[in-house]
Amino acid sequence: xxxxxxxxxxxxxxxxxxxxxxxxxxxxxxxxxxxxxxxxxxxxxxxxxxxxxxxxxxxxxxxxxxxxxxxxxxxxxxxxxxxxxxxxxxxxxxxxxxxxxxxxxxxxxxxxxxxxxxxxxxxxxxxxxxxxxxxxxxxxxxxxxxxxxxxxxxxxxxxxxxxxxxxxxxxxxxxxxxxxxxxxxxxxxxxxxxxxxxxxxxxxxxxxxxxxxxxxxxxxxxxxxxxxxxxxxxxxx
Amino acid sequence: xxxxxxxxxxxxxxxxxxxxxxxxxxxxxxxxxxxxxxxxxxxxxxxxxxxxxxxxxxxxxxxxxxxxxxxxxxxxxxxxxxxxxxxxxxxxxxxxxxxxxxxxxxxxxxxxxxxxxxxxxxxxxxxxxxxxxxxxxxxxxxxxxxxxxxxxxxxxxxxxxxxxxxxxxxxxxxxxxxxxxxxxxxxxxxxxxxxxxxxxxxxxxxxxxxxxxxxxxxxxxxxxxxxxxxxxxxxxx
DNA sequence: AACCCGCATTGACATATGTCAATTCCGGCT
DNA sequence: AGCCGGAATTGACATATGTCAATGCGGGTT
Numbered sequence: 001x002x003x004x005x006x007x008x009x010x011x012x013x014x015x016x017x018x019x020x021x022x023x024x025x026x027x028x029x030x031x032x033x034x035x036x037x038x039x040x041x042x043x044x045x046x047x048x049x050x051x052x053x054x055x056x057x058x059x060x061x062x063x064x065x066x067x068x069x070x071x072x073x074x075x076x077x078x079x080x081x082x083x084x085x086x087x088x089x090x091x092x093x094x095x096x097x098x099x100x101x102x103x104x105x106x107x108x109x110x111x112x113x114x115x116x117x118x119x120x121x122x123x124x125x126x127x128x129x130x131x132x133x134x135x136x137x138x139x140x141x142x143x144x145x146x147x148x149x150x151x152x153x154x155x156x157x158x159x160x161x162x163x164x165x166x167x168x169x170x171x172x173x174x175x176x177x178x179x180x181x182x183x184x185x186x187x188x189x190x191x192x193x194x195x196x197x198x199x200x201x202x203x204x205x206x207x208x209x210x211x212x213x214x215x216x217x218x219x220x221x222x223x224x225x226x227x228x229x230x231x232x233x234x235x236x237x
Numbered sequence: 238x239x240x241x242x243x244x245x246x247x248x249x250x251x252x253x254x255x256x257x258x259x260x261x262x263x264x265x266x267x268x269x270x271x272x273x274x275x276x277x278x279x280x281x282x283x284x285x286x287x288x289x290x291x292x293x294x295x296x297x298x299x300x301x302x303x304x305x306x307x308x309x310x311x312x313x314x315x316x317x318x319x320x321x322x323x324x325x326x327x328x329x330x331x332x333x334x335x336x337x338x339x340x341x342x343x344x345x346x347x348x349x350x351x352x353x354x355x356x357x358x359x360x361x362x363x364x365x366x367x368x369x370x371x372x373x374x375x376x377x378x379x380x381x382x383x384x385x386x387x388x389x390x391x392x393x394x395x396x397x398x399x400x401x402x403x404x405x406x407x408x409x410x411x412x413x414x415x416x417x418x419x420x421x422x423x424x425x426x427x428x429x430x431x432x433x434x435x436x437x438x439x440x441x442x443x444x445x446x447x448x449x450x451x452x453x454x455x456x457x458x459x460x461x462x463x464x465x466x467x468x469x470x471x472x473x474x
Numbered sequence: 475a476a477c478c479c480g481c482a483t484t485g486a487c488a489t490a491t492g493t494c495a496a497t498t499c500c501g502g503c504t
Numbered sequence: 505a506g507c508c509g510g511a512a513t514t515g516a517c518a519t520a521t522g523t524c525a526a527t528g529c530g531g532g533t534t
Contacts, residue, residue, distance in 0.1 A: 076471040097378035123371065130364055137360070140374070141334035144381040156491075187512065197492050202513055218500070218512080234313040393521075424482065434522050439483055455482080455530075 015089040015172055017139055018063050018117065021125065021132065040116035041065070051092075051106035051114065058096035060116045064088050067112020068184035071095070071104045072192070082193035084146065085109070085185060087170050091143050093119075109185035156196045160204050161233035163194060164214065168223060179223040208232075252326040252409055254376055255300050255354065258362060258369065277353035278302070288329075288343035288351065295333035297353045301325050304349020305421035308332070308341045309429070319430035321383065322346070322422060324407050328380050330356075346422035393433045397441050398470035400431060401451065405460060416463060420456040445469075 013019055022035055044066065051062060051069055062069070064086050071083040071092060083104055086092045096102040097119075126136040171181040183190070191198040208214045213229050215222040223229060231237045250256055259272055281303065288299060288306055299306070301323050308320040308329060320341055323329045333339040334356075363373040408418040420427070428435040445451045450466050452459040460466060468474045 076473050079472075094378065095382060098375045098382060103382065123367075123374075127364070127367055127370055130360075133364055133370075134360065137374075137377070138335045140377060141331065145332060145335060145340065198511095199493080199513080200491055203491095206513080235316070236313050435481095436483080436523080437521055440521095443483080 012065060016063055016065070016115075017089055017091050017142075018115070020135060021117075021122070022115075038118060038121045042113050042116065044111050044113045045108060047108050047110050047112075049108045049112075051108065052102050053105045054102055056096075056102045058093070058100050058102060058119060060118050061091055061093040061122060062086075062106075063091050063115040063117065065113045065115055067108060067110045069106050069112060069114070070109045070185060070189055070193075071106045073104045080189075080192045081195075082189055085167075085189075085193065087184065088172055090146075090170075091139060094140055094143050097140075109189055155235065156194065156200055157204055157207075158233060158235050159194045159196070160201065160208070161213075161229050163190065164221060164223065165226070165229060165233055168221070168226075177222070179226060181221055183219040183221060249302060253300055253302070253352075254326055254328050254379075255352070257372060258354075258359070275355060275358045279350050279353065281348050281350045282345060284345050284347045284349075286345045286349075288345065289339050290342045291339055293333075293339045295330070295337050295339060295356060297355050298328055298330040298359060299323075299343075300328050300352040300354065302350045302352055304345060304347045306343050306349060306351070307346050307422060307426055307430075308343045310341045317426075317429045318432075319426055322404075322426075322430065324404075324421065325409055327383075327407075328376060331377055331380050334377075346426055392472065393431065393437060394441055394444075395470060395472050396431045396433070397438065397445070398450075398466050400427065401458060401460065402463070402466060402470055405458070405463075414459070416460040418458055420458060 010023060013022060016022070022039060023032070024035075027035075042065075047067075054073065066088050069086045069092060071086070072080050073083070074080055083095075092106060093102075095104055122136060126133040167183060168179070168181050171184075187201055188198045191201045194201065196204075205214070205216050208229075209216055213223075213225045213232070215224055228237075247260060250259055253259070259276065260269070261272075264272075277297075279302075284304075291310065303325050306323045306329060308323070310318050310320070312318060320332075329343060330339075332341055359373060363370045404420060405416070405418050408421075424438055425435050428438045431438065433441075442451070442453050445466075446453055450460075450462045450469070452461055465474075
């Protein structure tokens with residue numbers, strides 16, 4: 001945890017899903033201090049670091065402040081199934097609300113920092129205000145539905161196109177141009193997320209590049225023909 | 238809507254996720270009447286009937302009292318992607334909490350009846366009681382996580398095995414023996430749910446039958462070797 | 475009871491994808 | 505700046521799955 005006071009951190013929070021919870025409009029300085037006392041702010045942690053593991057007791061919701069966290073499970077024969085990636089401003093941990101234990105593992109796929117918000121505090125806050133209550137339910141809903149986006153569409157090509165567009169839309173840190181961004185995870189993670197082999201992913205990315213829809217070099221991606229890519233993503237090609 | 242009074246309906250509700258909401262322990266008769274006045278109880282509706290469609294405004298959560306409802310979307314080239322099946326006692330409609338409009342279609346795959354609970358009433362009830370509040374969040378969470386169960390496991394065989402075991406566990410109306418049950422939907426719906434072709438589904442079911450793991454005839458299924466089937470479902474075979 | 479229509483099954487074939495293996499490439503490290 | 509090791513790519517091949525088409529079966533209707 002850093003020693004930076006809440007006020008200095010505020011601008012880092014502007015993109016965050018929890019912004020209205022942490023920075024309620026019209027709150028007094030004392031109220032802000034009180035809220036921030038309950039939120040842990042981690043420094044940047046290295047890639048590969050675990051946030052939580054399956055069966056860990058459920059204590060908190062996490063907000064990604066920078067970097068990327070993957071949630072995943074491992075099946076009987078050791079294959080990793082990536083449920084989703086969580087980029088900056090996004091939440092994770094809701095998976096554990098029902099059974100009170102986490103149902104998956106969470107690990108950073110790149111150098112990342114997160115905020116840790118105790119769940120009991122979220123419930124209490126939301127219980128005290130109808131507006132916050134509705135807000136929490138909506139956050140909840142949004143984070144869950146995010147995970148259902150990619151599964152659609154049978155073809156591997158379609159899923160890759162959809163993934164690239166999704167990542168582009170969610171990547172808040174454009175590199176050079178508006179159509180350029182940086183993937184925050186390895187090819188293997190992406191493949192495990194899309195449910196295809198890493199080799200197939202490589203080949204299909206190469207094919208997209210040959211067809212001049214994208215330029216991809218290592219983790220740097222540039223969408224050279226986004227309209228066309230949308231067609232692919234929708235199975236129209 | 239039927240004319241059956243709430244008290245007579247109570248035994249039908251015992252399996253339902255909303256039981257504690259509709260039948261709070263220790264409530265007065267007046268309170269029970271009040272609660273039931275806000276819940277619509279449909280008669281049995283025929284297969285093929287729409288419950289809601291994409292972009293419909295969000296008004297209510299539905300509880301399946303009998304039968305089966307599928308939620309699905311249709312992609313650009315007309316393929317149906319089935320998100321999930323909802324059997325008796327289960328809820329649907331939470332998909333619309335965030336954008337305030339439904340994000341998928343819902344249609345009965347068999348003769349079914351449902352309860353209709355206005356969402357604003359759920360929020361109000363849950364806002365008034367901390368216990369109910371926690372309960373709603375947990376329901377919410379459970380209904381979402383149900384949808385993530387099948388996606389796991391790459392092979393089609395694995396997904397089918399998982400599907401059969403899941404349906405068996407959730408089918409509250411055993412036909413003859415404890416290992417026998419009735420599928421509530423067509424092969425096409427199942428195939429669209431599992432992300433494979435209907436023909437492939439047929440072939441793989443036939444294979445499972447040849448290997449004496451199941452007996453399947455039309456919509457009637459009998460798990461003759463559940464332990465073995467579990468191994469298949471976990472990719473151990 | 476017999477007929478039909480729709481669902482389900484089966485067959486043949488093309489293709490996409492997984493698997494194993496070799497090779498290249500890049501980024502971080504000293 | 506140069507080296508090293510892991511990540512990514514590419515190739516060859518086996519296999520699972522999709523697609524199109526024909527056939528079979530059963531439940532609901534008259």
